[in-house]
Amino acid sequence: MKNHWKDKKVAVLGWGINGLDIAEYLLKQGVHITIFDDKEVDELDFSEFDTKKVKLVLGSSYIKYGLNSFDYIFRAPGVYRYLPEIVKAEKKGVVVTSVVKLFFDLCPGTIIGVTGTKGKGTTSTLIYQILKNAGKDVYLAGNIGIPMLTLLPKLTSKSWVVLELSSFQLIDMTKSPHIAVILNITEDHMDWHIDRDEYVKAKTQIVRYQNKNDIAAMNYDYSDSKNFSKLTKAKTYFFSRKGKVNGSYVEDGNIKLDVGSKIYDIGKTKKLLLRGKHNWENVCAAICASYLAGAAIKSIKEVVFSFKGLEHRLELVGEIKGIKFYNDSFSTNPQTTIAAIKSFEEPLTLILGGSDKGLDYDGMGKEISKSKNVRNIILIGDISDVIENAIKKAGYTGKVLKLGKSDMQQIVKKCVNVTPKDGIALLSPATASFDMFANYKERGSKFKEAVVNLKLRKTPKVASKINPTG
Incomplete structure (x- = not known):
């Protein structure tokens, strides 16, 4: 297979886990890399990377001289997509992309994407653990778990990858996952997005490119999330902690699943180890998505009622x-x-x-x-x-x-x-x-x-x- 990356000039904007992931991947392809970051070298962790193999442009004026000379720009999630320097380079023909976009292009398995304002990590981990318990070849990545490009050698057509996806990652996506899970959407990152509309619109990319064979599971209790159903060609399901829907829901303290001819009684909310009614939404989302991905009810119950939650979340x-x-x-x-x-x-x-x-x-x-x-x-x-x-x-x-x-x-x-x-x-x-x-x-x-x-x-x-x- 021809290596179209060889000898290309690539700008990696933003160091960290994401920058390390793409830099290591591209170096193997024979790429000339320049790493840009607004922090100084002593503020960055290069302990796991040989900086002699790349060029570093660091400090507060890191993109002062522009990005027009590169073939590709790989933008870290924390770098605003529409910085003037990025937009100018794009108009000059530079391809602006990201780790998650590359992963969607290269992943041979099936992707489940999870987004929302909060609850992404809990829901993604629940889905991952349920599918693992069900015997699937499954991996957890995105904002949580393993750097996604390091997964590629392990993946096959039978693999499942659960990705926690933020608005930063979704804002310029041109592909959507096979199963899209949309949690609560309220307001966040107003220091990054220009306004709430841009924030919500970024999230919608998770469903915009789905087809009729895909699946979208949305939080029925929030109007923005529910309205994603109008933007997708996929089969739509919902989850709710307030009442019966086509999907998973809480009714009179009981968690239920209804995606076909039979209603499954998953169990009582009071038996959950996760605190808070907001976590009922996350649990219902995970139940709906994992069942639609092929998990048995037994596997779902075992994980849902033994899951204690993630570090730093209640x-x-x-x-x-x-x-x-x-x-x-x-x-x-x-x-x-x-x-x-x-x-x-x-x-x-x-x-x-x-x-x-x-x-x-x-x-x-x-x-x-x-x-x-x-x-x-x-x-x-x-x-x-x-x-x-x-x-x-x-x-x-x-x-x-x-x-x-x-x-x-x-x-x-x-x-x-x-x-x-x-x-x-x-x-x-x-x-x-x-x-x-x-x-x-x-x-x-x-x-x-x-x-x-x-x-x-x-x-x-x-x-x-x-x-x-x-």
């Missing part, structure tokens, strides 16, 4: 003085924080704040104000004043504590001081983390570390009964 960290600590650091917008609040009935201390994503917090303020169990709010990070104004405007009468950019140890200590016994301390920030942490994972990990350290200090030492000379 994750129970530990207990100190009767207070349970939950890490929901992945919650980077108001909608997911609202869902997290609704997952608890116990007295709640809520940790909010971080860096500004340009989101509206008035709706969250109203939800907090009318909630009967949010006793304390601890505000951290750059956006503290914005969130404080939103909750005060909504009439919140609980205690508000502003801790600025205190370390997590101080934040956790404050939670212990103000949260009543049998209460909940919940890190669900409602915004990004970049003012204080590298990312949401570091924020969540620091929170967990602080809880564990404080718990160890609070635990009384017990004299050893073992003979030291023994």
Whole structure:
């Protein structure tokens, strides 16, 4: 087979897992690579890559001199698709593409794509685990799991690949997956997209290129998600936590599946280990998609009722003085924080704040104000004043504590001081983390570390009964 990549000049925009994935793939094809990133070399992780094989253009003015001299531009998801420099190069004939677009071109197996504002990781992992339990040759990639291009040597025509897909990845797609799963669509990444319309339109690419042999499963409870059914030629199914649909749904506390002549009773919502009604949507989505992919009902039930969730998503960290600590650091917008609040009935201390994503917090303020169990709010990070104004405007009468950019140890200590016994301390920030942490994972990990350290200090030492000379 002819290698059409050989000796091509390729710009890789944005380093990280995505950049490493494409750089390693292209080097094997004999490509001349230049890596561009707005960070300096000491801010980037090149520990697993030999930079002598490529050219580096780094720093704040990294694309100042344009991209017109390249044959291809591979854009990382975090790099805005319509930067003037990218658009100008494209008009000059440079091909603008991405890892996910290349993967869709090269993947010999069947792709299940999952998108939405939140719940993508949970739903994708559930689908993956169900199909694995059903004996499928299945892989998990995209924003979660393994870098997708490294999967290619392992894949066959019988393989299944579950991809978690963000609006960043979908915005310029020209192919859609065989099974498209559309979760809740609200609002996010307004610091990246020019407006909400562009954000929603980017998501629609997941169904626009489907054909009559494909499948689309959509969240019936959100108008934007439901309306995707008008944009696809695929067979359409739905999922809902509010009522009966053609697909999977919750009815009177029971999870059901109806995609044909028989209605299957999957089980009761109260038996799920995942907390929160928002997770009923994710579970129903995974049930619908995995069944349509060929999983047996037995395989579905076994996974759904044993799945404990993902790290940094309403994750129970530990207990100190009767207070349970939950890490929901992945919650980077108001909608997911609202869902997290609704997952608890116990007295709640809520940790909010971080860096500004340009989101509206008035709706969250109203939800907090009318909630009967949010006793304390601890505000951290750059956006503290914005969130404080939103909750005060909504009439919140609980205690508000502003801790600025205190370390997590101080934040956790404050939670212990103000949260009543049998209460909940919940890190669900409602915004990004970049003012204080590298990312949401570091924020969540620091929170967990602080809880564990404080718990160890609070635990009384017990004299050893073992003979030291023994």
